[in-house]
Amino acid sequence: MVSLTSLRAAFARLLRRPERLLSLHSLSWLLAALPLALLLYALVLVPFTPGISDIRKAKSELPAQLLSADGKLLAEYRWANREWVELNQISPNVVKALIATEDHRFYEHFGLDWRRTASSVLLTLRGDPQGGSTITQQLARNLFPEEIGRSRTLTRKLKEAITALKIEASYTKDEILETYLNTVPFLYNAYGIEMAARTYFDKSADQLNVLESATLIGMLKGTAYYNPVLNPERARDRRNTVLSQMVKRGKLDAKQLEPLQKRPLRVNFERQTEVMGPAPHFAMHLRKQLIAWADSKGYSLYSDGLVIRTTIDSRLQAYANQAVARQGRQLQGVADAAWARRDGWGPHSALVQTLVRESAEYRSAIDKGEAPEDALKELLADSAFMAKLRTEKTRVQAGFLAQDPVTGHVLAWVGSRDFAQDPFDHVQAARRQPGSTFKPFVYGAAFANGASPDDTLMDEAVEIPLGGGRVWRPTDGRPPSDQPMTLGDGLAYSRNTITAQVMQQVGPARVAEVARALGVRQSPLEEVPSLALGTSPVTLKEMVTAYSSIANLGRYVEPVLITRIEDRHGKLLEAFAPPTPEAVFDARAAQTLRNTLRGAVDRGTATAIRTRYGIQADVAGKTGTTQDNTDGWFILMHSRVVAGAWAGFNDGRITLRSDYWGQGARSALPMVGEFMQQALRANVVHGRDRFVDEFDTAPSLDRSLDSMRDWIRGLFRSDPPAPPAPSAQPSPAPAPRRLPPVTTDDAPSLPPVRVEEPGGA
Structure with missing residues (x-):
């Protein structure tokens, strides 16, 4: 030795x-x-290769399940879009084609085919590179792409061989075939033979005939190169090669070969979309958080069968989905009609020309050396391109969120009209100007300073110097009445002139402080006077959380999404303690603000909640519309549900081009109105629940009677009433407590907010 x-x-x-x-x-x-x-x-x-336990886990993949509070499945976290099928549910034609083409000694070796490996080495040395991997070695790469890799190195081949030997020691031959056919990728987000059969032939794997089986197995040599959708000739030639191999290996009668090779592909292509469940944006929002939790605890989100129990109520989620879908279709019809006109989507429109210049097609033309003006002219004349661009840019979007103000539990979450079409989340990712839904923070600051809803200000033209020669002149789309108006009416009818004066009294810094305390904690707020009218972009999630704090009398509760995580057998792995309410705002002022916001629903800009949707529960809320009707908002407060909606377009330069439909009262309010209507009818939300006042208030009897009369009149009106004429307004206090000249936005027709400065607004 x-x-x-x-x-x-x-x-x-x-x-x-x-x-x-x-x-x-x-x-x-x-x-x-x-x-x-x-x-x-x-x-x-x-x-440094995967252990046997890892291999067994990869085969017995159990995706984590996301459940609603009432036990309904919301989503499954799979690492790929596939449906696992057992070997006896796969056509024998597939197995025959696979073994004949990829590894005809599959049942004779123990993971490595030494004869094939030696042959591939010799052919490669001669200049004809050949793969020598067995089905088991290919499975090793499919199961563990990161641990093994795909580079042409000795280390990678050795890792692959070692893992293949481990797989053979762990699986039977049939299990290896089953696992391989369920993990191999087939393009178009289709993993495994079942999804491939549905994608390319619109049938299940057990129904594949010999030609279809040969086509799919032929793709394994190079899925993109032999793609039967984009490269049908190559795919047909490769399919015929597979058929020849089947004859050579005794898997197909030689008499059938020639007739079969003459047959066309007959692909029936249908891209398979991953089923995301009823709350896809909510599930995607949680994915990163859950992966981090699983990694820290030694679990896999994709294979350990975890059960995650959430706060979503499946019934409320269904109502929210229906309401968003219905209103989305309504608004899309409005948008399509508006933008189909020549004056909307015409080649001479400066906006349309800008959108064309921003397109990928325009950039591609420029990169190829085409002159900018020629590229623009050519695309503007391309009717198919212009129609496609218009569809993309004028697609109406929406977001919806419902939350329990007491517990912080998120009850429903709709991030867009269609997750497959637009996965961008308009609940927690989109920042948009909130318009008049921001006004309660202005009035809340005033109430905390001792103001009362019965205090009056003059509804008159307002000019607020901003410095540098700039002047802010907020308007209401109609001349001011030059009459006194209470703060309560100013908020109910969303008068910009009144709100701006209140802002001038309390100051932008204080308003921003109130908004942040109540829940607007991620978005930056510009501390300028126009902040009163909602000019700083925020998210819908922040606004619903802030309104929840108002409903909860100034107590902020962090939104809760998950309550507990269990293993596949129901054993508790972690329970998440409910958040402790944080007193962030004067409770008496919050109560006053909440009660004042009833006015918008009872007699102001949101009376459709009463008149159109018949909701007689104790609710309060606020509409919001931004300049040029770009964004529509509405948030409704109930003692146990705060629901908010936003409607608009992904591109802020696109609008509904309608002063009627562009208002939050008509774009966003219907989503919340239908949602609450259905929730109350089904008794998921209790109509008899009322806000509880923790402090005594003593409104005048006259004021209470006037509010009751306004509410009763509102039941018989189909449109939000205009603010009462001076003669019909409640009698002003003998000596009005006038705050220094101030202003606000958003009545049934919301005016633009104007800041006049040198050089334009």
Whole structure:
């Protein structure tokens, strides 16, 4: 036996006399030592390859389940879009084609086919690269792409071989075939033979005939190159090669070969979309958080069968989905009609020309050397391109969120009209100007300073110097009445002139402080006077949380999405403690503000809640519309549900081009109105629940009677009433407590907010 000392001595002599490396004796030594070196290197790599337990886990994949509070499945977290089928549910034609083409000695080897490996090495050395991997080796790559890799290196091949041997030790041959066919990718987000059969032939895997089976197995040599959708000729040639291999290996009668090879592909392509469940944006929002939790606890979100229990109520989620879908269709019809007109989507429109210049097609033309004006002219004349661009840009979007103001539980979450069409989340990712839904923070700051809803200000033109020669002149789309108006009416009818004066009294910094305390905690707020009218972009999630704090009398509760995580057997892994309410705002002022916001629903801009949707529960809320009707908002407060909606377009330059439909009262309010109507009818939300006042209030009897009369009149009006004429307004206090001149936005027709400065607004 050769000792280590003698090997060292021989190696040292070769280094002193390198010409001896060319001798026959030296070459024989090298050839003898090479297998030993490879073996030693392979042993070193063993700890760096997947363990048997990892292999078994990969086969028995159990995706985590996301459940609603009432036990309904919301989503499953799969690492790929596939449906696992057992081997007996796969057509025998598939198995025959696979073995004949990829590994005809599959049942004879133990993971490695030495004859095939040696043959591939020789062919590669001759300049004809050939793959020598068995089905088991390919499965190793499919299961563990990161651990093994795909580079052409000795290390990768050794890792692949070691893992293949482990797989053979862990699985039966049939299990290997089943696992392989369920994990191989087939393009178009289709993983596994079942999804491939549905994608390319619109049938299940057990129904594939010999031609279809040969086509799919032929793709494995190069899915993109042999794609039957984009490269049908290549795919047909490759399919015929597979059929020849099946004849060669005794898997197909030779008499059938020629007739079959003459047959066309007959692909019936249908892209398979991943089923995301009733709350896809909510599920995607949680994915990163859940992966981090699972990693920290030693679990896999995709294979350990975790059960995540959430706060979503499946019934409320269904109502929210229906309401968003219905109103989305209504608004899309409005948008389509408006933008189909020549004056909307015409080639001479400056906006349309800008959108064309921003398109990928325009940039591609420029990159190819085309002159900018020629590229623009050509695309503007391309009717198919222009129609496609218009559809993309004028697609109405929406967001909806409902939350329990007491517990912080998120009850329903709709991030867009269609997740597959637009996965962007308009609940927590989109920042848009909130318009008049921001006004309660202005009045809340005033109430905290001792103001009362019965205090009056003059409804008159307002000018607020901003410095540098700039002047802010907020308007209401109609001349001011030059009559006193209470703060309560100013908020109910969303008068910009009144709100701006209140802002001037309390100051932008204080308003921003109130908004942040109540829940607007991620979006930056610009502390300028126009902040009163909602000019700083925020998210719908922040606004619903802030209104929840108002409903909860100034107590902020962090939104809760998950209550507990269990293993597949129901064992509790972690329970998430409910958040502690945080007193962030004066409770008496919050109560006053909440009660004042009833006015918008009872007699102001949101009376459709009463008149159109018949909701007689104790609710309060606020509409919001931004400049040029770009964004529509509405948030409704109930003692146990705060629901908010936003409607608009992804591109803020696009609008509904309608002063009627663009208002929050007509774009966003219907989503919340239908949602609450259905929730109350089903008794999921209790209509008899009322806000509880923790502090005594003593409104005048006259004021209470007037509010009751306004509410009763509102029941018989189909449109939000205009603010009462001066003669019909409640009698002003004998000596109005006038705050320094101030202003506000959003009545049934919301005016633009104007800031006049040198050079334009």
